[in-house]
Amino acid sequence: MSGLRRVLVANRGEIAVRIVRACHAAGVEAVAVHSDADEGARWVRMADHVQHIGRSAAQKSYLDAEVLLKAAKEAEADSVHPGYGFLSENADFARGVRDAGLAFIGPPPEAIELMGDKATARRTAQSAGVPVVPGSGPCTDQAQAERAAADLGYPLLVKASAGGGGRGIRPVRDAAELREVLPAAQAEAQSAFGDSTVYLERAIPQARHVEVQVLADDHGNVRHLLERDCSVQRRRQKLIEEAPAPQLSDDARRAIAEAAVRLAEHVGYRNAGTVEFLVDADENFYFIEMNTRIQVEHPITEAITGIDLVAEQLRIGGGAPLSFDQDSVRARGAAVELRINAEDPQRGFAPTPGVVTEFELPGGPGIRFDTWIGPGDRVSPFYDSLIAKLVCWGADREQAHDRARQALREFRAEGIATTAGLHERLLAEPDLRRGPVHTTWLEHLLEE
Template identity: 70%
Template sequence: MTGLQRVLVANRGEIAVRVIRACHVAGLEAVAVYSDADEHARWVRMADDAVHIGRSAAQKSYLDSDALLKAARTAEADAVHPGYGFLSENGAFARAIDEAGLVFIGPRPSVLEQMGDKAAARSAATAAGVPVVPGTDPIDNPEDVARLAPEIGFPLLLKASAGGGGRGIRPVRDVDELLEVLPTAQAEARSAFGDPAIYLERAVPQARHVEVQVLADDHGHAVHLFERDCSVQRRRQKLIEEAPAPGLREETRKALASAAVRLAEHVGYRGAGTVEFLVDAEGNFYFIEMNARIQVEHPITEMITGVDLVAEQLSIAAGRPLSLAQESIERRGVAVELRINAEDPERDFAPTPGEISELRLPGGPGVRVDTGITQGDRISPFYDSLITKLICWGDDRDQAYARARQALAEFHVEGVASTTGLHRRLVTDPELTAGPVHSTWLEQRLG
């Protein structure tokens, strides 16, 4: 690929495998990184080269920007793909990559910083004419909190400005509860994100979580690749995603896509990104955040459009214009993604690290399996507990869910407890399979 030759994959697990594959298909060399815990991992074996970056704890390896930059130089890479999570949305890391003369495969540092600050992102959305949930700018004075909260209306959400991935969010029912949790929320925001700033946002009851996939290049082109529904969540962590979102009115679907592209154009976005919305029962929608990276659930968009999103990321980073025009992107069928984690639903979803003593993966028409492990590998206590993603496509929802049920019947893992049983129950639940559910549906279902 013109402009790129050797890419450092600054991540681990299934997304590292995914990026390495895309690099090889594009004719690029891929360099893996690994911590002590991941020395013999699947993506390390797949890569053309691999560099050790530190100890097992993420702060000493995958979150160590200096170690990753040193690894890029050692490997003589000319670009860095951050994957998702870890430093993928860290503006300072992206800037350090740029200043080192390397290509950061993602948005510009200034855009990462703007979209990473939830209050700044809200302001950008408003300026782009995208509806936002009623809320405030960052605040830290308890007197301001007590004054502004009733104007917004309860119930509301107390959010960390630098939060993301469903973290740094506390629901509150009244002023007394808000003032009680404010100091703790600020301390947690400082500890988790390095920034104590918080803001208030009105809660939208029984809303759906719908996100729009966008791609944009450095030549003034931006497109959407339709939407995904991510409403099957527990504690704001997604378990099942579906594309396209079921049961949306066509005018709502088009308006969501238009708003997402408008925001991407307004901020000068580059690469793959996702604009996330809440959609209420009447079809009103509100911007909540932009994930300035590839998403965990990107495969279902690939399945319904036939577009390789990571290949597009690499092409855009090489300076090429988008290979797609909006009118050429077609949607076909329905795809569902099931995130199978090494967690025990019977013990409040406690992580269950350990060795995968047996692993049998499904197959068949319309079934895709994305995983970073093989039998004999270990689920580490230091990182996310994802075992695999089962992605199932069908001509319609019925076929997609039928294939999901068959894939789960074939899937087998031993050595760790997993969410497989829960997923088997969910894909047969008549409320889920009959139509859309809201983002608190699963928690209500689980009691």
């Protein structure tokens, strides 16, 4: 089906498990990689071939492009799937894979570069006729930022041009706060992304975060797979996602999806990507960024469309066309995803690495549980704290939420603290039960 023979999975954790399974379903061999800390992990045990790539620190293993390319060569892989995080949105890595004669199961490096710099992405979206939040061009010094802020008006967000995933963003309420925040924002951008350039963007009060999943192949097909609402966030990190976005008019859904496809076509996009928007109370929508990879929350799109996104990624990577047309994409029911992290909400969401002594999974109709964890596995302090994703489908939103609450009651993890209890409390909140919330709702709730 895919035209591929052997895929190196350049990632770890639940997404590595997910990709290995998709490879096997497509009749493709999977090569797992692992650091010292991940020896014997679930995705390693599942794979057809295994490559050790270095020490536990990510910089010495999963973020070392040279080591990953060497592993692909030694394993005689014909392609590389980067998953999400790590090097998934690194244009140099994608180019290195391509230059090595391998298929990169993701977008072309040129598209990654174009969308990776947020200020450039804004200008690109504007040129494609996609509305953007009023903002500035790149700001490299205080005077430039203050002039731009005076033109835009407050409140504003200071954003790292090379940022992504909710990182590198700081709110400012006035000129005095801008003078205080800008140097710290530039230092953070340099440290996190290797680029101190920032830009300013007008803050949209009580906005929803709505994103559109797109897929594009090498045969001129660009399709959207409806939208997701990702407004339940803490420090701009998503905790709960829903599909389709609740209480959004059909006109707004159609316009947002068409804008996402228009942008993907404009930049010559290939493979899976997500175009993200802010939506205000009047359903005006504004482009904020494009994530050039598979998303953590992709399972809820799979749940409502019946389309296997990773299988489609493999098809595209192997040169095949998409297996569906736009008219066949229809929402069936509703789905919600809860990100379960090894964090303690009672201690400021501090990570809780350690050995998992017990791990009981929920079940029943409409329940999917993506994880790499089992009893005896160790949650490492070296990597992201995400350990599982609980995905619940229902005939409607109410049933999906009811199933999620029941699944959380069945779930049990011992040896580490998790955010599962927080999810139980959030799903019981009247605001969330009634319908969509805005992106600062959870922050306000936690403060209260």
